[in-house]
Amino acid sequence: MAIGEPIVRVEDERFLRGEGRFIADYALPRMVEAHILRSPYAHATIRSIGLDQALALPGVHAVLTCDDLPEGLPPIHCRIPTHGDLSPYLQYPLALGKVRYVGEPVAVIVADTRAIAEDAAELVELDFDPLPAVTDPAAALAADAEQVHEAGNLAGRWGFDLGDVSGALEAATFMVSDRFSIQRHTAMPMETRGLLAYYDVGRGLLDIYGPTKVVHTNRNLLATMLRMGEAEIRMIEPDVGGSFGARGEFYPEDFLIPFAAIKLRRPVRWIEDRVEHFAAINHSRDCVFDVTVAADADGIITAFDVKLVTDMGGYIRTHGDVVPSHAGASFPGPYRVRNYRLDAMTVMTNKTPTGTYRAPGMFEANFARERAIDRLAQKMGMERAELRRKNLILPEQMPWHVGTESVKRPTIFDSGNFPLIFDRATDAFGWSLPYQREVDGWKRGRGMCALVEPSGLGPFEGVRIEVDQHGRVQIFSGSSNQGQGHETVLAQIASEVLTVPMEKVRVRHGDTGIITFGGGTYASRTAIIGGNAVYSASISVRTKALDAASRRFGIPVEELDLREGAIWHGLNNEPVAKIGDIARMLMPGNQEILQTPSAGNIPDNDGLVVTSYVRAVSAGAAVFAVHLADVLVDPATGETRVERYMVACDVGRQINPMIVEGQIVGGVAQGLGGTFLEELTYNEEGQLTTGTFTDYLMPNIYDMPPVTSLVFEESPATTNALGVKGVGEVGPSGVAAAVGNAIADALGTSVGLNTLPLTPQRVIEAIGFEVGA
Amino acid sequence: MKPAPFDYFAPTTLEEVFELLNRYGGDARVIAGGQSLVPMLALRLARPEVVVDLNRVPSLSGITEEDGVLRIGAMTRQARALASDIIGTKLPLLHQGLLNVGHPPTRARGTLGGSISHADPAAETPMVMLAYGAKMVIAGSAGERTVEAAEFTLDTFETCLEDGEILKEIIVEASADEGTGFSELARRRGDFAMVSAAARIRLDADGRCAEAHLMIGAVAPVPLRCDAVADALVGTQLTERRIRDAVRLIDLNSFSFDNAEVSLAYRRHIAPTLASRALAQAVGRTGGLRT
Known part of the structure; x- marks a missing residue:
């Protein structure tokens, strides 16, 4: 029994021992650090950005501005269907011509250290023409309001009119009308964002450490923006100290840091500091x-x-x-x-x-x-x-x-x-x-x-379960973990179905290199969709193991049973085989089962491995x-x-x-x-x-x-x-x-x-x- | 959040400190516990050319008492002062005030002198020193001078310290037979006060108020002395009613702090309540009573 048990979270031990690996723990040889120069104005036209002094500072490798962005670069697209067309309001990784909030990225400064990059930031000459700032939605909708975008300040308007509201209001015995305001506030994860991008120039492969939440979606988006193949980019989630919805979305930096790494041909790391976080992370509620x-x-x-x-x-x-x-x-x-x-x-x-x-x-x-x-x-x-x-x-x-x-x-x-x-x-x-x-x-x-x-x-989630010769179970999840306990919860489900102890189950997640498709973590979905993907894959693993044992030992499958991590026949005192033995038998090229040579797929000997994608209702x-x-x-x-x-x-x-x-x-x-x-x-x-x-x-x-x-x-x-x-x-x-x-x-x-x-x-x-x- | 470049010195004697401060003049800042300066450096709001660290000067720390006079070294950690029996028994108002200063981790680094010299209008320690009529020993290469607490804090973040000078020591005369009270309201415990109040009360043999002090903090650049309230209490039997009447004499017109989060009107509204609480607590603690 594992499902329903209050099992202590398996990931906690490494966190409590200080053995977690967060993005700032990652470093690579020849790595340089980036600092994002952000707009000091809420609303302004960019006249020019002077870089000479900043570039002259020793230790500075590059200062990238919107002039350096690739020709025809699209804005960061919206991954969720919207009410009406919001495409005129999308953000480019660096401000183009105009800044629209304090904190909007204006340039990327890459230097030997973050401190040098920040010194250089003070030397960049920003020649901006400030415009009136629109800070209140009611004022933004006034006829003579300053326009934040050419498309107008009213981005969208929609609604419902279900039943007969007017009639109900007329007929009402009691009625209350009031206004309720929910202030702007947002996620403050204990660990701020961070990215480390490494471009293997010779092979044309890009590895990015630090993404989380929806790594496959982000990977595909970046591939489009960089015009690279999706599988040529690998996003790898380290341990993550909280997201709460905000961290892990695709932000300007998610383009800028890999882009700088490609441009400089050096690993580039950027660790968001708290002041940046306040201005840069998605705000909410307002x-x-x-x-x-x-x-x-x-x-x-x-x-x-x-x-x-x-x-x-x-x-x-x-x-x-x-x-x-x-x-x-x-x-x-x-x-x-x-x-x-x-x-x-x-x-x-x-x-x-x-x-x-x-x-x-x-x-x-x-x-x-x-x-x-x-x-x-x-x-x-x-x-x-x-x-x-x-x-x-x-x-x-x-x-x-x-x-x-x-x-x-x-x-x-x-x-x-x-x-x-x-x-x-x-x-x-x-x-x-x-x-x-x-x-x-x-x-x-x-x-x-x-x-x-x-x-x-959210549409789907995927996992692949692999059982090895020692009966150890690896779950490769398309979902991400920012502290919720997925490594424990998903393992509990597999442990229950496969009847192997929790210690033998490991969960890996948040890495586009380990599974082809993934949904991600949002909308309280991982236990449901990821959990059911594990459940479904585990059942398939069990079926596959029982079928293999049946074929190997010539016992009808109905007479076999999986328990205690082994295949049992009836009331025999010894198991027919351990689940690890079955995994070994199913390895391609295994000599225990005589196979005719085959030029095509090996359908029966592709390991005790199951990939399962579960569609969400x-x-x-x-x-x-x-x-x-x-x-x-x-x-x-x-x-x-x-x-x-x-x-x-x-x-x-x-x-x-x-x-x-x-x-x-x-x-x-x-x-x-x-x-x-x-x-x-x-x-x-x-x-x-x-x-x-x-x-x-x-x-x-x-x-x-x-x-x-x-x-x-x-x-x-x-x-x-x-x-x-x-x-x-x-x-x-x-x-x-x-x-x-x-x-x-x-x-x-x-x-x-x-x-x-x-x-x-x-x-x-x-x-x-x-x-x- | 990386400071602008600066040179760093960590002298071990006062002579070296003054030598450095003389050499660099207005370009130098001293650092004590760093609870205010370090964030200001990180935000580049403070950009000294030189930082002189006082943490390795042993003579600046310590609490001594002689004939009811306490001398507190400016580098004495808030946590140490809070844990000090001498301060707990002889200067209970300081103990009560320190309970409202930040949190255990910040008090472990933060110093008494640092907090007083920073002169934040919402800070507890300057107000406590004003309530005690403490004396501030200021030292520089030219020697030492002593000023009254009331002359030390001049304005928001402004003291009478000249370039090259530091606060070396605080001298407070303990009053054996008084009760003290401290009351403050902050958005969160340990944060800067929206309004704070500190009170000292001494009773005569008949139980009448012989001496009273009331301070209100976080409402104006410098904590306010409320002598009118004190005068109204002296000579009377202190009852809740009497206190409630007396705090009406708080000069609300001298309040000036006003912002969207904490309006002037709100500060004026809650100040008498907090003052009453501090006074009532002080009365309750007269004669060594602890409530």
Whole structure:
């Protein structure tokens, strides 16, 4: 038994021993280092870039500008379908003619050391004509607004009008309308990005260390941009200290560093520093919802009417508009509301471009919807859990078609018993038990958020499983690992099916050199799609081993059995063969089985090796979750303290409960950061004003409440053989909503707490204050 | 995030320090614990030609007490001061203030003198020294001079230190029979305060307030002394009500810090609350009581 066991993560030992190999641990002979010179202006026309002084600095090898880019180089394309044509907004690796955000790459400086490269950067003469910066989406849409791109500041507009929203609003007994703002913030992985590119000039082969997340996609994109064969480029993922959606996308540097290595014929390494990370990594979340929610006299929610404006930043990147797309498609959440209208707009501004961040669109939509529902309950005088409970999608309505679509795929919840999980969650938390409203002058409030987190999206995943003569199993996965524990989880699945101990299973991943196709890591998909690929490949390995043993020993296959890593015949005391023996027999050229010479493929002796590509079901797997929080609020200062926190969710089936819990608790920590602390702010000139950890505040251990995860396996996913659902994004998804509702409850306010982060000042503003009172 | 090139010296005696500072004048910066200067160097916000490292000058560290007078070397680590029994018993306000300075790793390197000389308006240690009326011993090649804490900190990031001078030592007179209180609100524990308050209270034999000091930090370039509040408390029996009335005398008009994140109005709103808390805590701790 390996599936379902809380096995300690196999990768942790090397991390704890300091034996992990991260990109800055990699070096090659003759290696030089790159520094990206970035635009100091948010919006400007480039007149000239003077390089003489920089090139004259000893130790500098090259300074590459847009003039050095190959003729006809395409921009970095968007890998996800978008609402409308966003191609006019794509980014080139270096700014062409105009810069559109502070931090946009302008030149690549290559020198003996990073320090020299940074010295040289100060010697580059940037002659730029500053233009007014567009920093606010509302202002960007004004008629006389400065245009960030010729195609206009409104990049996209789409929506849905399902059912009869206007009729429902007219007929409504209760209605609440409010605006909810989710601040710009993003992933801050402990390890920043980095790349090391090595070009073998003679062979024309390019090796790149440092990519992650979607290495095959990135490899193919780079091959197109460099006009190379796909298999001539190898991207190799080292150990990676976090991604959360942001790290591993194809950024300008993913072209520039390999390009510099080819140009210089020397290995080039670039390690992003934290200040760069703030300006360069995809930002996220930055959006405003105008929500109207209507209900009838019985407390049945009859309509959601939503306007969504998202600040996309200066360019459209590889994620396109997937964040607002998900937010819009899943806005109705776990409620059976058929009248739903969405008017979504994506707006270009002179800020860092945006992309996904853990629970993309969902953290945002859940905050807006669940705060609005609390308001509605208050207005109706109905208990908040009761209102939610009444409107949940029922098990007999599964699969539930929301009626929307995102990235050209219909939004469908495959399975779930929402009321059951909801009841268990509220019971376990003691939601309806009375609680002391005041403690030492602090006020206590209770809040919840019910949500559906989609998971397991994306077209396919692949693995190849190889069993060697010693019975050791290697899994070559097309997916990537940035700390989630895939090396453990995938091994558990193979260990279970092949009946070999965990110690004999190794997982390798994130390397285009080890498997031809790969999907990658996003949308909480690896356990689902990668996991099912391993499951399917493992079953094929088992079948192949049993068939081989049957042929070799002349025993009908029905009488053979695989257990304890060996083939057994009936109740015999000794196995027929160990799985390693079978692997040896199946090696091409093996002499144990007499084969006629063959000029063609050797179909039966191609090793105990199976490659499996599993196609994902477009609905993915829907996780129902309830977040519950008790929060203390100091009404004198607006200080808050989350007392206890619970996430209850139905993940269908757990592969490793310890990893599931870790995902939830870590996710809550991240959600608390987005709720209380983290914010990327810009001034009117478009300068990032929270560009270091002095100003951009991450949650730390002092802020961490006790978190209980309550994980159920009631409704296995119907869209994959293992029945698993993705748990990676359930943790952060509902935090702002549950905590915001708890604070509002503590203060008994029906205004405010609509704008994240919930700083002490904003909390105080929600109850209004007079100076000196 | 690589500093601009600079020359680095690590002298072991004060004489060498002053010799270097004289030689390089305004081009030189001294480095103590590096908790502020190193990030500024990495961001190239500070670009000294020469960095003179004080970490290898043993005579700059240490805590001594003689007849109720404490002398604290400027290079004394915050962590060491925090762990010091002498400071814990004789200068409890400094102990309380240091609990709010950064985190164990930053306090392990950060020094008392470094923090005071950096003169961040939100920093705790300058405010504590003002509350104690400490004396700052300044040394240079021309010799030593001693100034009052109130004359040491001049403005945001600005002290009375001249080129070639360093803060060598802090002299604080301990007051045996007083209670102290410290209260601060930051976005996260250990971060720079949005508002902070420090209080010292001494009671007379009848339990009336004999002496009171209240400081408010992080609201103006230099921590504010609130003598009007102190005056209103002296001679009275200190009750919660009395304190609440007295903190209304905080001169909110002398607050000046205002930004989007933490507005002036918000600072003015929470300052009396934090001041009350610091004062109440101080009263609670009079007569050696610890709460």
